[in-house]
Amino acid sequence: MAEAVLYVDVVAADRRVWEGEAVSVIARTTEGDVGILPGHEPFLALLVPCAAEILTPDGLREIIAVDGGFLSVAENRVAILSQYGSLAREIGLASAEKELASAEKALNEGDVDAATQQHYHRASAQVKAARRAESLH
């Protein structure tokens, strides 16, 4: 299985965010970080808002902001599903931080409905992803 690769599909509700081959995928599930290598057993996990990391065969690192959702693995096919997933390089760190600040402010003001929390999770995942992407370059 030395030359096996993973085929990764990252999809958001309204578009395909990223697809391609990878040698490893790291994401955070409700139980903690999980790393997927080729040949992983079939697996289905809930994700928490996080920055998922995909290492491609040519040594590139793709960082993807995920606001919850799922990770499923079957026969070297990895699918990451998230309603609002986005690529870290498409997100500006500054704008993500601004989003996060505004979401935090709304939360602190006692606005704790599902939409605001969703917004907060999304923003925090984006900030994490953008920071990770910056530290790499």
Place this chain on the structure above:
Amino acid sequence: MPASLRELRQRRKSVTATKKITRAMELIAASRVVKAQQAAQAGEPYITELIRAVSAVATYSHADHPLTAHPEGGEVRRVAMLLITSDRGMNGAYSSNAIKTAARLRQRLENEGKEVVRYIVGRKAIGYLKFRGLSVRKSWDGFSDAPTYAHAQEIADTLIADFLKPYEEGGVDEIWGVYTRMESMITQSPRARRLLPLEIVQGVHEPKPGEMLPLYEFEPDPETVLDELLPLYVRSRVWFYLLQSAASQLASQQRAMKSATDNAQQLIERLTREANQARQAEITQEISEIVGGAGALAEAAAQE
């Protein structure tokens, strides 16, 4: 007897105005159908993956979850039917086809001894059912040609809430959806599909039995995963239906408006011809009157 010249000209003018309107509507629909089609296509990978994941859990976890199993030994007494139509007319047979499909589905379900409650999207179906005095449990309108994910979420959450209620409190045991699938720009066909409980075998998107390893690992555990996964699944299904229906609606509007424009053009040509004929006839009559009058005068003068 041809109508008077003035009448013919008036009619031609009004048909020309109608043609301008239908032509504009055709162009608008043509530009929007592309966008709707793109939206429908962009949403497809998410739905495909979700179906794959859901069928994996449902098939390999053996979890007894309310969303995958019929309650109380599989007896189905009440069924929810979600019908998606348009808000406005001018779509050819789009809405009536969907309504007919829904009526057939209801007939079939009632023959099986199930009670059907209706959930309606689009003013066309609301009007149709209200006129016939048929009951509707819940209806939505105002977004049939440009639905958003939030609309899908609202509809799906209502359906799931009723699904999880016990039968005695008005809960339903099954959920069916009737929507119009966009096959191509020329073909749109209404479909009836069961949403819940899940049908594990669902055609081409499904992985074949041998395709997946039977030993799935779940994190944290199958029940929690199902709890999270299934509402998402229903939402994305409803979202898919709305997108497909919106694209179908616009495609069928474009076609209907195109034939309306063509018909108007034919009518204009016919009216123009008739008007010209009437004008000619009027001129001919005038000339013969003048000639006749002059002849009579000349005869009278000759007799004197």
